[in-house]
Amino acid sequence: MEIRALRPDEFDGVRDIRARAFGPVPDEAWRQRVRRARPTLEAGRNFAGFDGGEIIATGTLYDMTQWWHGRAVSLAGVSAITVAPEQRGRGIGRELMTGLLERAAGFGHPLAVLYPATTTLYRSVGWEHAGAEHHVEIPTEALRTVAADRVSLRRAGPDDAAEVAAVIGRAHRAARDCGPVGWDEPMWRSMLETDEHFCYLAEDGFLAYHWNESATGLEVLRLVASSERTLRALWALVGSGSSTAETVRACVAPYDPVLWLLRERETEYVHRSQWMLRLVDAPAAIEARGYPSGVTAGASLLIEDPQLPANSGHWRLEIKDGEGRLERTAENAGAVRLGPRGLAALYAGVPVATLRRTGLLQGGDADALSPAFAATPFTLDYF
The missing domain is CATH 3.40.630.30 (Gcn5-related N-acetyltransferase (GNAT))
Incomplete structure (x- = not known):
């Protein structure tokens, strides 16, 4: 082929x-x-x-x-x-x-992500489950009253692609989110051309939603904001459709602020679409990632990556002051051993104790890596 x-x-x-x-x-x-x-x-x-x-x-x-x-x-x-x-x-x-x-x-x-139709195939070439896209249903009426002040909002279209990308990026950076993806300007322009989606832009927030296929409810595709004021205003805009839409299906983070704005919360049914992660360039991925502040950790690693041999070998991992480094080192019999699946899961915040019990990580002293890689990964895009 x-x-x-x-x-x-x-x-x-x-x-x-x-x-x-x-x-x-x-x-x-x-x-x-x-x-x-x-x-x-x-x-x-x-x-x-x-x-x-x-x-x-x-x-x-x-x-x-x-x-x-x-x-x-x-x-x-x-x-x-x-x-x-x-x-x-x-x-x-x-x-x-x-x-x-x-x-x-x-x-x-340095990284690659996919939504699997089959886990077996992708695991065979080094991918592992790392996070999910989460959907919840919220009564539309519950959103109508969350606003405190009016915020300047405008409809967004293809010519706003660069600003939309920048606003979303600033929101994820400020929240220190783990997992959400960002598109380049040409892709945002293409997505903003879609007539079916209603998009609104604020100075520090963005909303995209549409009617469901049966036109009986609304679906929020993405709602991000850097301030409480804008967050409330955007959710209230969605809630303004309460006279014609009984429910809102929303793609949200596991700890999305909207869940703490609602006056009432009872049983919530969450639909999760799992995604898988793969480190393509391990040293570059470790260096580019952010880490929890105030956490210091180090470990000797032995990585075995059959598909991408450049990742294989003995490494020294050091994390300090929110920065990470992965550098070549001499052989170490006491190194932590893991393949690309274990490395991807560790990168995504899966605890070391879990990785040991699944056989994805073996040997060595790796306990300090759990707080260093701590994360609750999510995405707001299905691709």
């Missing part, structure tokens, strides 16, 4: 394989998909596996960032992984994912 970037004029050729993998794609839905794919196609980030000129597999690498304790880390968002039904069971998916990892490294991304 030859894996290469698709040319824009070849993109229609993936429609059939997408339909066979995910279901029929009506004409209008396909036109929208082609429009949204334009930035990645032009950047050479839509890939296909070819066998004798026939497309038998596809995958996309979005150019993104991911926030970790207030710092943005370059990220490859892996999406649209498909294998033709008649080609499944031959190792095509594993070959495709290995090729995409190499290309993510070539683009200079």
Whole structure:
């Protein structure tokens, strides 16, 4: 199988394989998909596996960032992984994912994230579960009264792409969030062109929501704000639809402030869409990440990464004053041993005790790493 970037004029050729993998794609839905794919196609980030000129597999690498304790880390968002039904069971998916990892490294991304359709395939090439996209349902009436003061808001469109990206980035940085992703300006422009979404921009906040498919309720796709005043105003705007929408389905952080603004909270049903993480360039990923302030930790590591050998070997990990370093060192028989799955889970804040009991981390003294990597990762985007 030859894996290469698709040319824009070849993109229609993936429609059939997408339909066979995910279901029929009506004409209008396909036109929208082609429009949204334009930035990645032009950047050479839509890939296909070819066998004798026939497309038998596809995958996309979005150019993104991911926030970790207030710092943005370059990220490859892996999406649209498909294998033709008649080609499944031959190792095509594993070959495709290995090729995409190499290309993510070539683009200079220290991290890669995906939403798995199957855990087994992605674990076989070093991915591990790290966080989730969380959805809750909130009575619309409960949101109508959360506002304290009026805030200057305006509708946002494609020409606001750069400002939207900046406002969202400042909000995640200030909150020292872990997990949310950021899109580049061309992708934001493409997303803000969608008529179905209602987008509002404040000086320190952004809201995107729409009606659900049956037009009986609202769905908040993203609501972020750096101040209480703007946070209340944006949620109250959603709540203003209480006369026609009984409920709001909202994508929120596990500790989203809105959950503490509501007057009443009873039983909450949370829908989680799990995502998986992979370190592509381990030293760069450790250095780019933010860490809890006031925490100091160190450990000798032995990493074994068959797919990305540059990550393999003996390392010294040091974390201090919110900074991390991973540097080559001599062999150490007492090193903490882990593969790419264990390294990804540790990076995402999974406690060392959990990793030991699952066999993802072995040997050495690693207890101090749990507070150093402490995090509750979440995302507000499904891709």
